[in-house]
Amino acid sequence: xxxxxxxxxxxxxxxxxxxxxxxxxxxxxxxxxxxxxxxxxxxxxxxxxxxxxxxxxxxxxxxxxxxxxxxxxxxxxxxxxxxxxxxxxxxxxxxxxxxxxxxxxxxxxxxxxxxxx
Numbered sequence: 354x355x356x357x358x359x360x361x362x363x364x365x366x367x368x369x370x371x372x373x374x375x376x377x378x379x380x381x382x383x384x385x386x387x388x389x390x391x392x393x394x395x396x397x398x399x400x401x402x403x404x405x406x407x408x409x410x411x412x413x414x415x416x417x418x419x420x421x422x423x424x425x426x427x428x429x430x431x432x433x434x435x436x437x438x439x440x441x442x443x444x445x446x447x448x449x450x451x452x453x454x455x456x457x458x459x460x461x462x463x464x465x466x467x468x469x470x
Contacts (some may be wrong), residue, residue: 356396359412367414370393378418391417 357365375390393415401407427443 359396359410364394364412364414366410368392371414371416374416374418375459381421383421384419388419390419391415393417 355365359365371392374393378384378390379386395415397411397413399409400409401409428440429443430438430440432438
């Protein structure tokens with residue numbers, strides 16, 4: 354018996370597909386390099402209780418891969434002058450600075466003359 358030809362070669366196809374996923378996971382720079390990955394081939398042989406020459410075989414191919422690393426960012430959370438809480442992702446702006454909606458697009462915005470309600 355050749356295990357590589359089991360189920361008409363379907364088990365080997367699953368092993369090859371699983372190995373491809375393992376290698377892709379190893380090559381992914383967003384996963385940790387040092388931790389091992391696993392590929393497990395589980396073959397279960399269940400003989401027929403009335404005729405031991407008849408055996409059901411099931412094959413399961415499992416992989417244990419590493420998750421991609423977490424993606425980190427920072428957010429700014431502040432209240433406006435009305436107490437409404439606003440949050441935005443921290444980009445190049447400094448703490449305490451937030452983008453203002455400018456209804457006078459293209460014109461100079463004089464914050465000292467702007468009404469505060």
